[in-house]
Amino acid sequence: MSLVFIAPNRDLSAWKRALEQIDPNLEIEIWPDIENKNRVHFCVCWNQPKHLLDSFPNLKAVSSLGAGIDHLLTDDSLPDSVDICRVVSPSLVQQMKEYILGAILNIQRNFIRYFQQKNKKIWQTHDHSSASHWNVGIMGLGELGRPVAEQLAQVGYQVSGWSRSKKALTNVRSYAGSDELDSFLNNTQILVCLLPLTTETEGILALDIFKKLKHPAWVINVARGEHLVNEDLIYALDSSILQGAWLDVFSKEPLPNQHPFWNRDNIMITPHIASVTEPDEVAQQIVDNYKRALSGMPLNYAVDREKEY
Ligand code: NDP
Protein backbone atom coordinates (compact mmCIF):
# COMPACT_ATOMS: atom_id res chain seq x y z
CA MET A 1 0.00 0.00 0.00
CA SER A 2 1.41 3.37 -0.82
CA LEU A 3 0.81 7.04 -0.19
CA VAL A 4 1.67 9.27 -3.12
CA PHE A 5 2.49 12.98 -3.22
CA ILE A 6 1.48 14.68 -6.46
CA ALA A 7 2.63 18.30 -6.66
CA PRO A 8 4.44 19.19 -9.89
CA ASN A 9 7.36 21.65 -9.64
CA ARG A 10 7.50 21.43 -5.87
CA ASP A 11 10.31 20.00 -3.76
CA LEU A 12 8.56 17.35 -1.68
CA SER A 13 11.61 15.95 0.14
CA ALA A 14 10.74 17.72 3.42
CA TRP A 15 7.26 16.19 3.28
CA LYS A 16 8.62 12.68 2.73
CA ARG A 17 11.09 13.13 5.60
CA ALA A 18 8.41 14.45 7.94
CA LEU A 19 6.10 11.49 7.29
CA GLU A 20 8.92 8.95 7.57
CA GLN A 21 9.87 10.38 10.93
CA ILE A 22 6.39 9.62 12.20
CA ASP A 23 6.29 6.13 10.70
CA PRO A 24 9.42 4.73 9.00
CA ASN A 25 7.38 1.81 7.65
CA LEU A 26 5.21 3.97 5.44
CA GLU A 27 5.60 3.40 1.73
CA ILE A 28 5.77 6.93 0.32
CA GLU A 29 6.16 7.73 -3.35
CA ILE A 30 6.48 10.99 -5.21
CA TRP A 31 4.74 11.27 -8.55
CA PRO A 32 5.73 10.54 -11.32
CA ASP A 33 7.90 7.79 -9.73
CA ILE A 34 5.22 5.27 -8.92
CA GLU A 35 6.09 1.61 -8.99
CA ASN A 36 2.67 0.02 -9.04
CA LYS A 37 -0.52 2.07 -9.46
CA ASN A 38 -2.58 -0.71 -7.90
CA ARG A 39 -0.84 -0.15 -4.58
CA VAL A 40 -1.78 3.54 -4.33
CA HIS A 41 -4.49 4.07 -1.69
CA PHE A 42 -3.99 7.72 -0.71
CA CYS A 43 -2.79 10.80 -2.60
CA VAL A 44 -1.72 14.18 -1.30
CA CYS A 45 -2.18 16.71 -4.10
CA TRP A 46 -1.38 20.29 -5.05
CA ASN A 47 -2.08 21.42 -8.62
CA GLN A 48 -2.02 17.82 -9.77
CA PRO A 49 -2.30 17.11 -13.51
CA LYS A 50 -6.03 16.83 -14.13
CA HIS A 51 -6.08 13.40 -15.79
CA LEU A 52 -4.34 11.30 -13.24
CA LEU A 53 -6.43 10.35 -10.25
CA ASP A 54 -8.63 7.76 -11.96
CA SER A 55 -5.53 5.82 -12.92
CA PHE A 56 -5.22 4.49 -9.34
CA PRO A 57 -7.88 1.74 -9.15
CA ASN A 58 -7.62 1.33 -5.36
CA LEU A 59 -7.54 5.02 -4.39
CA LYS A 60 -9.58 5.57 -1.20
CA ALA A 61 -8.94 9.21 -0.31
CA VAL A 62 -7.10 12.36 -1.37
CA SER A 63 -5.84 15.16 0.79
CA SER A 64 -5.05 18.67 -0.35
CA LEU A 65 -1.53 19.77 0.53
CA GLY A 66 -3.12 23.03 1.68
CA ALA A 67 -6.38 24.46 2.99
CA GLY A 68 -8.10 24.95 -0.36
CA ILE A 69 -9.51 22.00 -2.29
CA ASP A 70 -10.79 23.64 -5.47
CA HIS A 71 -7.97 21.91 -7.43
CA LEU A 72 -9.51 18.58 -6.35
CA LEU A 73 -13.18 19.36 -6.93
CA THR A 74 -12.44 20.66 -10.42
CA ASP A 75 -10.54 17.49 -11.33
CA ASP A 76 -12.89 15.31 -13.42
CA SER A 77 -10.54 12.36 -13.01
CA LEU A 78 -11.27 12.19 -9.26
CA PRO A 79 -13.81 9.37 -8.84
CA ASP A 80 -16.98 10.20 -6.82
CA SER A 81 -16.24 7.34 -4.44
CA VAL A 82 -12.96 8.89 -3.24
CA ASP A 83 -13.12 10.91 0.00
CA ILE A 84 -11.48 14.34 0.18
CA CYS A 85 -9.82 16.07 3.11
CA ARG A 86 -7.69 19.15 3.60
CA VAL A 87 -5.15 20.71 5.91
CA VAL A 88 -6.13 22.70 8.98
CA SER A 89 -3.19 23.90 11.03
CA PRO A 90 -2.21 26.54 13.60
CA SER A 91 0.68 27.84 11.50
CA LEU A 92 -1.60 28.42 8.49
CA VAL A 93 -3.82 30.47 10.80
CA GLN A 94 -0.90 32.37 12.34
CA GLN A 95 0.63 33.23 8.96
CA MET A 96 -2.72 34.39 7.60
CA LYS A 97 -3.26 36.60 10.65
CA GLU A 98 0.18 38.15 10.14
CA TYR A 99 -0.35 38.67 6.42
CA ILE A 100 -3.75 40.34 6.69
CA LEU A 101 -2.74 42.55 9.61
CA GLY A 102 0.42 43.56 7.72
CA ALA A 103 -1.54 44.43 4.58
CA ILE A 104 -4.12 46.44 6.50
CA LEU A 105 -1.48 48.38 8.46
CA ASN A 106 0.29 49.24 5.20
CA ILE A 107 -2.97 50.55 3.78
CA GLN A 108 -4.14 52.37 6.91
CA ARG A 109 -0.81 54.08 7.68
CA ASN A 110 -0.03 54.99 4.02
CA PHE A 111 3.18 52.94 4.07
CA ILE A 112 2.66 51.95 0.43
CA ARG A 113 2.69 55.62 -0.57
CA TYR A 114 5.72 56.33 1.61
CA PHE A 115 7.66 53.43 0.04
CA GLN A 116 6.83 54.82 -3.40
CA GLN A 117 7.82 58.36 -2.32
CA LYS A 118 11.11 57.13 -0.88
CA ASN A 119 12.14 55.84 -4.30
CA LYS A 120 11.65 59.38 -5.65
CA LYS A 121 13.13 61.14 -2.56
CA ILE A 122 9.81 62.85 -1.80
CA TRP A 123 9.18 64.13 1.76
CA GLN A 124 5.43 64.52 1.98
CA THR A 125 3.00 63.59 4.74
CA HIS A 126 -0.47 62.09 4.33
CA ASP A 127 -3.32 62.17 6.83
CA HIS A 128 -4.17 58.93 8.51
CA SER A 129 -6.79 57.84 10.98
CA SER A 130 -6.42 55.25 13.71
CA ALA A 131 -7.69 51.67 13.49
CA SER A 132 -11.01 52.42 15.17
CA HIS A 133 -11.98 54.58 12.18
CA TRP A 134 -11.53 51.73 9.70
CA ASN A 135 -14.19 49.15 8.89
CA VAL A 136 -12.80 45.80 7.82
CA GLY A 137 -15.09 43.13 6.38
CA ILE A 138 -14.00 39.51 6.11
CA MET A 139 -15.76 37.33 3.54
CA GLY A 140 -15.55 33.77 4.88
CA LEU A 141 -15.46 33.07 8.59
CA GLY A 142 -13.97 29.60 8.48
CA GLU A 143 -10.77 28.18 9.96
CA LEU A 144 -8.83 31.21 8.69
CA GLY A 145 -11.42 33.99 8.53
CA ARG A 146 -12.58 33.65 12.14
CA PRO A 147 -9.19 34.13 13.83
CA VAL A 148 -8.20 36.82 11.32
CA ALA A 149 -11.39 38.75 12.17
CA GLU A 150 -10.97 38.36 15.92
CA GLN A 151 -7.36 39.52 15.81
CA LEU A 152 -8.24 42.63 13.81
CA ALA A 153 -10.97 43.47 16.32
CA GLN A 154 -8.44 43.07 19.14
CA VAL A 155 -6.08 45.51 17.42
CA GLY A 156 -8.92 48.04 17.33
CA TYR A 157 -10.48 47.87 13.84
CA GLN A 158 -14.25 47.83 13.39
CA VAL A 159 -14.68 44.30 12.08
CA SER A 160 -17.54 42.45 10.47
CA GLY A 161 -17.68 39.09 8.76
CA TRP A 162 -19.89 37.39 6.19
CA SER A 163 -20.48 33.67 5.92
CA ARG A 164 -23.25 31.22 5.06
CA SER A 165 -24.24 30.70 8.68
CA LYS A 166 -24.33 33.26 11.49
CA LYS A 167 -21.35 33.30 13.91
CA ALA A 168 -20.88 34.48 17.47
CA LEU A 169 -17.41 36.04 17.59
CA THR A 170 -15.85 38.47 20.04
CA ASN A 171 -16.29 42.06 18.80
CA VAL A 172 -17.00 40.93 15.23
CA ARG A 173 -20.39 41.71 13.71
CA SER A 174 -21.68 38.68 11.85
CA TYR A 175 -23.67 38.80 8.62
CA ALA A 176 -24.92 35.68 6.88
CA GLY A 177 -26.21 34.67 3.48
CA SER A 178 -27.12 36.63 0.39
CA ASP A 179 -29.88 38.56 2.24
CA GLU A 180 -27.30 40.24 4.47
CA LEU A 181 -24.55 40.72 1.90
CA ASP A 182 -25.47 44.32 1.06
CA SER A 183 -25.55 45.41 4.71
CA PHE A 184 -22.18 43.75 5.21
CA LEU A 185 -20.70 45.57 2.20
CA ASN A 186 -22.22 48.95 3.10
CA ASN A 187 -20.42 48.63 6.41
CA THR A 188 -17.04 47.65 4.92
CA GLN A 189 -14.10 49.75 3.72
CA ILE A 190 -11.39 47.11 3.49
CA LEU A 191 -12.86 43.92 2.03
CA VAL A 192 -10.85 40.75 2.69
CA CYS A 193 -11.74 37.62 0.71
CA LEU A 194 -11.16 34.37 2.59
CA LEU A 195 -13.86 32.32 0.90
CA PRO A 196 -13.33 28.90 -0.60
CA LEU A 197 -13.63 28.84 -4.39
CA THR A 198 -17.01 27.28 -5.19
CA THR A 199 -19.67 27.55 -7.86
CA GLU A 200 -21.34 30.24 -5.73
CA THR A 201 -18.26 32.28 -4.87
CA GLU A 202 -16.42 32.27 -8.21
CA GLY A 203 -16.32 35.83 -9.58
CA ILE A 204 -17.79 37.29 -6.40
CA LEU A 205 -15.25 40.14 -6.29
CA ALA A 206 -16.96 42.09 -9.05
CA LEU A 207 -18.01 45.66 -9.81
CA ASP A 208 -21.47 45.48 -8.20
CA ILE A 209 -19.83 44.40 -4.94
CA PHE A 210 -17.11 47.08 -5.11
CA LYS A 211 -19.73 49.80 -5.64
CA LYS A 212 -21.43 48.93 -2.34
CA LEU A 213 -18.32 49.40 -0.19
CA LYS A 214 -17.68 52.43 2.01
CA HIS A 215 -15.05 54.83 0.70
CA PRO A 216 -12.10 54.94 0.43
CA ALA A 217 -12.34 51.22 -0.34
CA TRP A 218 -9.71 48.52 -0.69
CA VAL A 219 -9.92 44.85 -1.61
CA ILE A 220 -7.55 42.21 -0.27
CA ASN A 221 -7.79 38.84 -2.01
CA VAL A 222 -5.96 35.95 -0.38
CA ALA A 223 -8.45 33.24 -1.35
CA ARG A 224 -8.28 32.33 -5.05
CA GLY A 225 -7.65 34.34 -8.20
CA GLU A 226 -10.93 33.11 -9.68
CA HIS A 227 -12.88 35.00 -7.00
CA LEU A 228 -11.84 38.24 -8.68
CA VAL A 229 -13.13 39.59 -11.98
CA ASN A 230 -9.88 41.14 -13.17
CA GLU A 231 -11.37 43.65 -15.62
CA ASP A 232 -13.85 44.84 -12.97
CA LEU A 233 -10.98 45.50 -10.59
CA ILE A 234 -9.16 47.64 -13.13
CA TYR A 235 -12.35 49.49 -14.02
CA ALA A 236 -13.14 50.11 -10.33
CA LEU A 237 -9.62 51.44 -9.69
CA ASP A 238 -9.65 53.68 -12.75
CA SER A 239 -13.03 55.13 -11.82
CA SER A 240 -12.06 55.62 -8.14
CA ILE A 241 -14.67 53.14 -6.92
CA LEU A 242 -11.73 51.39 -5.28
CA GLN A 243 -8.61 53.06 -3.96
CA GLY A 244 -6.43 49.99 -4.15
CA ALA A 245 -6.15 46.23 -4.18
CA TRP A 246 -3.82 43.84 -2.39
CA LEU A 247 -3.58 40.48 -4.14
CA ASP A 248 -1.84 37.25 -3.18
CA VAL A 249 -3.66 34.91 -5.58
CA PHE A 250 -4.30 35.02 -9.32
CA SER A 251 -6.29 33.02 -11.82
CA LYS A 252 -3.01 32.23 -13.56
CA GLU A 253 0.05 31.70 -11.37
CA PRO A 254 2.79 32.80 -11.75
CA LEU A 255 1.15 36.04 -12.85
CA PRO A 256 2.22 36.42 -16.52
CA ASN A 257 4.79 39.14 -17.33
CA GLN A 258 2.37 40.98 -19.59
CA HIS A 259 -0.44 41.11 -17.04
CA PRO A 260 -1.82 44.65 -16.56
CA PHE A 261 -1.76 44.28 -12.75
CA TRP A 262 2.04 44.51 -12.67
CA ASN A 263 2.25 48.12 -13.82
CA ARG A 264 -0.19 49.65 -11.37
CA ASP A 265 0.90 51.49 -8.24
CA ASN A 266 -2.50 50.84 -6.65
CA ILE A 267 -2.26 47.03 -6.92
CA MET A 268 0.02 45.28 -4.43
CA ILE A 269 1.16 41.84 -5.51
CA THR A 270 2.60 38.94 -3.52
CA PRO A 271 3.27 35.53 -5.08
CA HIS A 272 0.75 33.33 -3.24
CA ILE A 273 2.64 33.32 0.04
CA ALA A 274 0.04 34.55 2.52
CA SER A 275 0.07 31.26 4.36
CA VAL A 276 2.16 28.24 3.49
CA THR A 277 1.70 24.70 4.85
CA GLU A 278 4.58 23.54 7.03
CA PRO A 279 5.35 19.82 6.50
CA ASP A 280 6.53 19.13 10.07
CA GLU A 281 3.34 20.52 11.54
CA VAL A 282 0.95 18.80 9.18
CA ALA A 283 2.64 15.40 8.68
CA GLN A 284 0.77 13.81 11.60
CA GLN A 285 -2.59 14.91 10.11
CA ILE A 286 -1.68 13.30 6.80
CA VAL A 287 -0.56 10.05 8.42
CA ASP A 288 -3.70 9.95 10.58
CA ASN A 289 -5.94 10.44 7.59
CA TYR A 290 -4.02 7.86 5.57
CA LYS A 291 -4.64 5.30 8.30
CA ARG A 292 -8.27 6.35 8.66
CA ALA A 293 -8.79 5.96 4.92
CA LEU A 294 -7.23 2.48 4.95
CA SER A 295 -9.43 1.38 7.83
CA GLY A 296 -12.63 2.89 6.40
CA MET A 297 -13.00 5.51 9.14
CA PRO A 298 -14.28 9.04 8.39
CA LEU A 299 -11.47 11.47 7.58
CA ASN A 300 -10.49 14.40 9.76
CA TYR A 301 -11.10 17.78 8.12
CA ALA A 302 -13.25 16.07 5.52
CA VAL A 303 -14.65 18.09 2.63
CA ASP A 304 -18.37 18.14 1.95
CA ARG A 305 -18.65 17.64 -1.81
CA GLU A 306 -22.18 19.11 -1.82
CA LYS A 307 -21.06 22.34 -0.15
CA GLU A 308 -17.81 22.36 -2.16
CA TYR A 309 -15.69 23.16 0.88
P1 NDP B 1 -13.19 27.12 5.51
O1 NDP B 1 -13.80 26.06 4.66
O2 NDP B 1 -12.78 26.77 6.90
O3 NDP B 1 -14.21 28.35 5.64
C1 NDP B 1 -14.96 28.79 4.56
C2 NDP B 1 -15.84 29.96 5.02
O4 NDP B 1 -16.47 30.52 3.87
C3 NDP B 1 -16.96 29.54 5.97
O5 NDP B 1 -17.15 30.53 6.94
C4 NDP B 1 -18.18 29.47 5.06
O6 NDP B 1 -19.42 29.73 5.71
C5 NDP B 1 -17.88 30.58 4.09
N1 NDP B 1 -18.59 30.40 2.82
C6 NDP B 1 -18.49 29.39 1.93
N2 NDP B 1 -19.31 29.58 0.90
C7 NDP B 1 -19.97 30.74 1.13
C8 NDP B 1 -20.96 31.46 0.45
N3 NDP B 1 -21.48 31.04 -0.71
N4 NDP B 1 -21.42 32.61 1.01
C9 NDP B 1 -20.93 33.07 2.19
N5 NDP B 1 -19.98 32.41 2.89
C10 NDP B 1 -19.50 31.27 2.37
O7 NDP B 1 -11.97 27.71 4.69
P2 NDP B 1 -10.56 28.25 5.26
O8 NDP B 1 -10.83 29.38 6.19
O9 NDP B 1 -9.72 27.14 5.76
O10 NDP B 1 -9.86 28.77 3.90
C11 NDP B 1 -10.48 29.68 3.04
C12 NDP B 1 -9.73 29.76 1.73
O11 NDP B 1 -8.51 30.48 1.90
C13 NDP B 1 -9.25 28.43 1.15
O12 NDP B 1 -10.30 27.76 0.49
C14 NDP B 1 -8.14 28.86 0.20
O13 NDP B 1 -8.68 29.13 -1.07
C15 NDP B 1 -7.65 30.15 0.81
N6 NDP B 1 -6.26 30.03 1.32
C16 NDP B 1 -5.28 30.82 0.78
C17 NDP B 1 -4.00 30.77 1.24
C18 NDP B 1 -2.93 31.66 0.69
O14 NDP B 1 -1.76 31.48 1.00
N7 NDP B 1 -3.27 32.65 -0.11
C19 NDP B 1 -3.60 29.84 2.32
C20 NDP B 1 -4.70 29.06 2.83
C21 NDP B 1 -5.98 29.16 2.34
P3 NDP B 1 -19.98 28.81 6.92
O15 NDP B 1 -19.03 29.04 8.08
O16 NDP B 1 -21.32 29.35 7.19
O17 NDP B 1 -19.94 27.40 6.41
Ligand code: OXD
Ligand atom coordinates in the same frame (compact mmCIF):
# COMPACT_ATOMS: atom_id res chain seq x y z
C1 OXD C 1 -3.95 26.88 0.51
C2 OXD C 1 -3.12 27.86 -0.20
O1 OXD C 1 -5.09 26.67 0.10
O2 OXD C 1 -1.91 27.97 0.13
O3 OXD C 1 -3.46 26.30 1.49
O4 OXD C 1 -3.61 28.57 -1.06
